[in-house]
Amino acid sequence: MNLIEQFRDGGLAHALCDAIAAACRPDRDYRLMEVCGGHTHVIARYSLEDLLPPQVRLVHGPGCPVCVLPAGRIDLAIGLALDRGVILCTYGDMMRVPGSHRATLTRARAAGADIRMVLSTLDALRIAHENPAREVVFLGIGFETTAPATAVALKVARSEALANFSVLNNHLLTAPALRAVLGEGDETTLDGLIAPGHVSTIIGTRLYDEFAERGQGVYVAGFEPLDLLEAVLLLIRQINDRAPRVDNGYSRALTAEGNPRALAAMAETMPERRGFEWRGLGILADSATQIGEDFAAFDAERRFDLCYEPVPDPKSCICADIVRGARRPEACKLFGTVCTPDDPIGPCMVSSEGACAAQWRFGRHRLAPTAGAVAA
Ligand code: SF4
Numbered sequence: 425m426n427l428i429e430q431f432r433d434g435g436l437a438h439a440l441c442d443a444i445a446a447a448c449r450p451d452r453d454y455r456l457m458e459v460c461g462g463h464t465h466v467i468a469r470y471s472l473e474d475l476l477p478p479q480v481r482l483v484h485g486p487g488c489p490v491c492v493l494p495a496g497r498i499d500l501a502i503g504l505a506l507d508r509g510v511i512l513c514t515y516g517d518m519m520r521v522p523g524s525h526r527a528t529l530t531r532a533r534a535a536g537a538d539i540r541m542v543l544s545t546l547d548a549l550r551i552a553h554e555n556p557a558r559e560v561v562f563l564g565i566g567f568e569t570t571a572p573a574t575a576v577a578l579k580v581a582r583s584e585a586l587a588n589f590s591v592l593n594n595h596l597l598t599a600p601a602l603r604a605v606l607g608e609g610d611e612t613t614l615d616g617l618i619a620p621g622h623v624s625t626i627i628g629t630r631l632y633d634e635f636a637e638r639g640q641g642v643y644v645a646g647f648e649p650l651d652l653l654e655a656v657l658l659l660i661r662q663i664n665d666r667a668p669r670v671d672n673g674y675s676r677a678l679t680a681e682g683n684p685r686a687l688a689a690m691a692e693t694m695p696e697r698r699g700f701e702w703r704g705l706g707i708l709a710d711s712a713t714q715i716g717e718d719f720a721a722f723d724a725e726r727r728f729d730l731c732y733e734p735v736p737d738p739k740s741c742i743c744a745d746i747v748r749g750a751r752r753p754e755a756c757k758l759f760g761t762v763c764t765p766d767d768p769i770g771p772c773m774v775s776s777e778g779a780c781a782a783q784w785r786f787g788r789h790r791l792a793p794t795a796g797a798v799a800a
Contacts, residue, residue: 431648432470440653441475447660448479455481455613456659457749459602460620461488461777462647468786470649480656483749486601487620489566489594490517490775491747492702495735497594498523500725501563504592505529505537508728511555513548514563515570516541521771524735545577552581552589561724564593568626571595571713572686575693578719590724593715595694598623599631600711601702605748606640614749616641616659618652621674628682632670641668644678693719701734703771704744743770746779753783760788 448454458464464484467473473482486492502523505512512529519530519541533539538558542548545562552560564574574591581589598620606614617640619632624644632642641662645655651673658671672678693716700712715723724730737744740758745751753759753772763769765784772780 428648431646431650433650436650437475437653440650440657444480444653444657444660445477447657447664448477449664450479453479453481454615454660454663455483456616456618456656457483457485457605457614458618458652459485459487459598460618460623461491461775461779461782462620462622463487463618463645463652464779465777465782465786466647466649466652468782471786472649472652474790475653476656480660482656483614484746484752484779485617485749486605486702486705486747487567487598487623488747488772488775488777488779489570489596490521491743491771491778492596492601492704493521493565493594493771494701494703495523495737496701496733498529499527499735500730500732501561501592502527502529502532502537504561504724504728504730505539506532506535508559509538510559510561510728511538511540511551512561512563513540513542513551515543515565517774517776518563518565520768520774522738522768522774526738526769545573549577549580549586549589552586556588558588559727560589562589562591564591564595567596567598567623568686568690569622571690571694572626572683575686575689578693578715578722579689581722582719586722590722590727591715592724592730593694593713595713596700596702597696597711597713598627599634600708601705602635604702604705604708604711606635606638614640615663616643616668618655618659619644621646621651621678624674624682625678626683626686629670629672629678629680631682636668636670639668642670644670644672644674646674646676692716701732702747703737704747738769741770743772743780746770746772753780756780760784 548562643655645651694713696710697712697714772778
């Protein structure tokens with residue numbers, strides 16, 4: 425048995441489910457939010473919700489950076505590629521995310537824009553070296569998992585005095601999003617949080633202490649089915665004991681301090697941005713990063729004098745509610761009819777971490793005939 429199989433062991437999964445059923449009090453419900461879209465996909469892929477007692481409700485949270493990026497930010501990238509003649513470098517999951525009027529980077533490329541998918545920021549730097557006569561812009565996106573790589577690219581670009589490279593920065597911060605979802609007050613309908621392991625390897629677990637102090641139990645989980653079932657069990661025990669705390673269920677990769685070198689690189693290059701608009705959550709203070717003054721020459725927003733314009737979500741699309749955990753994908757009138765992965769209306773159907781994409785891929789066959797009725 426290899427290491428991964430141990431985290432997918434069916435016998436252990438059933439034992440955990442039995443323990444969860446035994447731990448659930450019959451007189452109450454348990455609403456647990458999995459913050460990360462990666463967790464949402466594991467839950468859907470392994471049908472974990474079907475294994476849980478009816479009192480346990482898993483709520484999908486705002487942890488997909490593609491889904492929470494508002495259409496206006498995508499418009500900025502499309503505009504750079506189409507109208508300003510830059511080589512735009514992007515991770516592949518951004519290619520089909522709709523901006524306003526359903527424009528996408530894929531469609532912009534078909535219209536002649538020079539848009540290149542990269543696997544790392546180093547690829548973008550290489551492209552800049554290979555094309556000294558062209559402006560090369562890297563579309564930075566993601567939480568603290570991907571931000572350090574952008575920070576390194578900025579440092580390399582400055583040390584090499586790379587004159588034709590810049591970053592369109594959309595990097596987001598985890599804690600402000602959680603504060604927004606939970607509300608700044610004490611009243612919330614969530615009983616506990618399943619926090620993402622990969623982000624936490626960078627930010628550590630101490631950042632979650634404030635939520636435990638406010639009464640929200642937190643369990644930092646990895647991305648295998650047993651990780652998530654264990655998270656549910658231990659959160660239920662925390663809730664029953666009225667003893668909210670932060671449990672590290674990802675100790676194979678994670679310490680309380682996180683990754684100080686990555687955090688230092690971020691702090692050096694990308695300080696907090698005062699306000700940033702999130703899809704579904706509005707403008708959140710100190711919730712994203714901006715490129716610092718020492719690296720201003722590599723800031724695409726300043727270099728190209730870009731101005732962000734908010735754009736309303738498409739009519740009838742409820743992505744904003746989906747990312748807040750307020751509604752489930754099947755509640756959207758467009759789910760599986762007008763909106764499918766082949767022809768998406770909102771980012772939640774596009775992203776590999778989107779809740780609608782997870783439900784489409786793994787859960788639509790269990791829905792009532794009215795939802796997902798045209799599923800192929
Ligand atoms: S099904 Fe499509 S339109 Fe509806 S919320 Fe999801 S992504 Fe948006």
